[in-house]
Amino acid sequence: MEKKFKRTTVTSALPYANGPVHIGHLAGVYVPADIYVRYLRLKKEDVLFIGGSDEHGVPITIRAKKEGITPQDVVDRYHKIIKDSFEEFGISFDVYGRTTSKVHCETASEFFRTLYDKGEFVEKTSMQYYDEEVHTFLADRYITGECPHCHAEGAYGDQCEKCGTSLSPTDLINPKSAISGSKPVMRETKHWYLPLDKHEAWLRQWILEDHKEWRNNVYGQCKSWLDMGLQPRAVSRDLDWGIPVPVEGAEGKVLYVWFDAPIGYISNTKELLPDSWEMWWKDPETRLVHFIGKDNIVFHCIVFPAMLKAEGSYILPDNVPSNEFLNLEGDKISTSRNWAVWLHEYLRDFPGKQDVLRYVLTANAPETKDNDFTWKDFQARNNNELVAVYGNFVNRALQLTQKYYDGVVPACGELTEYDRQTLDEFKDVKAKVEELLDAFKFRDAQKEAMNLARIGNKYIADSEPWKVVKTDPERVKTIIYISLQLTANLAIAFEPFLPFSSEKLRKMLNMESFEWNRLGRTDLLQAGHRLAKPELLFEKIEDDVIEAQVQKLLDTKKANEEANYKAKPIRENIAFEDFQKLDIRVGTVLECTKVPKADKLLCFKIADGLENRTIVSGISKFYKPEELVGKQVCFIANLAPRKLKGIESQGMILSALNYDESLSVITVDREVKPGSEVC
Ligand SMILES: Nc1ncnc2c1ncn2[C@@H]1O[C@H](COP(=O)(O)OP(=O)(O)OP(=O)(O)O)[C@@H](O)[C@H]1O
Ligand SMILES: [Zn+2]
Secondary structure: OOOOOOEEEEEEOOOEOOOOOEHHHHHHHHHHHHHHHHHHHHOOOEEEEEEEEEOOOHHHHHHHHHHOOOHHHHHHHHHHHHHHHHHHHOOOOOEEEEOOOHHHHHHHHHHHHHHHHOOOOEEEEEEEEEEOOOOEEOOHHHEEEEOOOOOOOOEEOOEOOOOOOEOOHHHOEEEEEOOOOOOOEEEEEEEEEEOHHHHHHHHHHHHHHOOOOOOHHHHHHHHHHHHHOOOOEEOEEEOOOOOEOOOOOOOOEEEOHHHHHHHHHHHHHHHHOOOOHHHHHHOOOEEEEEEOEHHHHHHHHHHHHHHHHHHOOOOOOOEOOOEOOEEEOOEEOEOOOOEOOEHHHHHHHOOOOHHHHHHHHHHOOOOOOOEEEOHHHHHHHHHHHHHHHHHHHHHHHHHHHHHHHOOEOOOOOOOOHHHHHHHHHOOOHHHHHHHHHHOOOHHHHHHHHHHHHHHHHHHHHHHOHHHHHHHOHHHHHHHHHHHHHHHHHHHHHOOOOOHHHHHHHHHHHOOOOOOHHHOOOOOOOOOOOEOOOOOOOOOOOOHHHHHHHHHHHHHHHHHHHHHOOOOOOOOOOOOHHHHHHOOEEEEEEEEEEEOOOOOOOEEEEEEOOOOEEEEEEOOOOOOOHHHHOOOEEEEEOOOOOEEEOOEEEOOEEOEEEOOOOOEEEOEOOOOOOOOOEOO
16 A cells, blocks of 8 residues: 655664674665665655664673673774764764663663553563573573584574574573583573564564565565564563663663664654654654664564554554675675675775765665675776766766866757657656665666666767867757756766765756756756866776775685684594504605696605605695705605606605695604604
């Protein structure tokens, strides 16, 4: 059903303040939300864009413990980095708050109390894991163990990051305290639960029947949760970091972070509009839209709506356009593994290039499936699309106007058939972009805007004003006039997507302001209007810049491998006699050469104390031949000879296999006679 609304409240997931923001966050949530909000503002609709940091929960306390600082220190640090980088990147929040604020703590506390007083919770005493060494219950990420589904080690008490299954601490095999490493014991504790099972019937109707228009991924995930049957969910935790549970007998207990975080949307609105916030949350003529990534779907489509319904005075979301995930160079983005492109680092490494990242993340947005960010694609989209198409067209139109008409828009003469065709092509761009943005299809919408640039680029290339000017200067006026109208249209069409470039272009065109409703018109710039001085809209990104970014990721990968290194398990025991069968000797390398046509192999001549022998070894990637001459190496002397690339290898040189698959030849500590036995 199409419903008419008076205003829109747009929320974007609250980034968790235990790390900076990365491109996954941007692609999943903040860039699409910002495009949507800018679009509504351009249409002069009433809209509020809510953001803020999520500052409670277990991972922040773990981080604080690791660094020997307080949880407040952790969130203060990241809240600032996140807030500043969003601002510089042009995410145009109306308010960016935080869940440690006074207003939020009061709002969340009151919310809980209301539900408690209305009898909307179930109180339950249960046995939970307790760490006797540090005297604390182990919720969520405070407990780790083997995943019961994929059997990965290091699954958390709330989720296995390997297979994505959500878990309870009691599901884990061989659980271990993440704080002390000790084996936890079971102890009794009391908590409050939101009985989602009681909400199932209306949730089914509301989502599965009334919101069939939701994105397939969102609808599908909700359906599968509902089909599995909803269970009561604990909304409190035994922790000392968070908002205290505001009822008697709840000492040492705080609100579960997923209970308090979404209320943050409400409290941040309250912070901005203390007197009129309710209109944005309680008036049925307000449309509520949540922008999130896929791991937040259940909380925004099921848990939070159930909370709002239980409270009774709030509206429910009209849409939850959740994205799938963005990966980085083929691997899942991860804060803890430092596998990310961090926004604050991007802003430092690519100053003034906010729009390039915005463009690439939208062009490659994970709207229907997970997608991959690669630096190569980033460079290609900048150089081949922004520079070669959009930038090139604008630059030609503006430079020629300078050159021929001293920067003044010429008058339009008679139109040719081709002029008319071109103008026709961009007449309906407004309707197309609007239809796509209304349906949250940001990729396709941006493509439409880019298509306009392609039309312009083709028009000016086909019309060749630089040639025509020699024979028919009158005709050139029309070509330039049309090109300038196209340019002005581009500035408007790209404004929701690339606000920095649009602003730059608007200034070059000397336009007062943008009117979205004039998009598609051919009289945006009047003849006689004077333009400002043109500059380049985009610039090429060179290979060395991209290579430096790729190298940074390779370095991270290496550091992670090193940090995660674990020796292989020891093989089965063998009898001493079996060991004795091996004849290991020390030999002196007399000669070492590369084996032709074999990029891995080196051929050794070894003095073994009896006669010299030839051994071929696959270590060419790790040594230059001359490095090894004169060294004493260990080799298996009684291995049956084997032909490698036509050379008979009489034994095997022993090397250590490092974690990164590199090889290091085993030498002796003091010089010995060639042929000495290794025993
Ligand atoms: N790689 C990604 N692709 C798309 N969306 C993402 C990605 N990573 C996080 N998000 C979304 O960004 C929002 C904020 O994420 P949040 O701060 O909770 O981080 P997170 O999911 O814990 O990520 P990380 O583990 O990388 O810090 C959430 O809605 C989340 O779904
Ligand atoms: Zn698993």
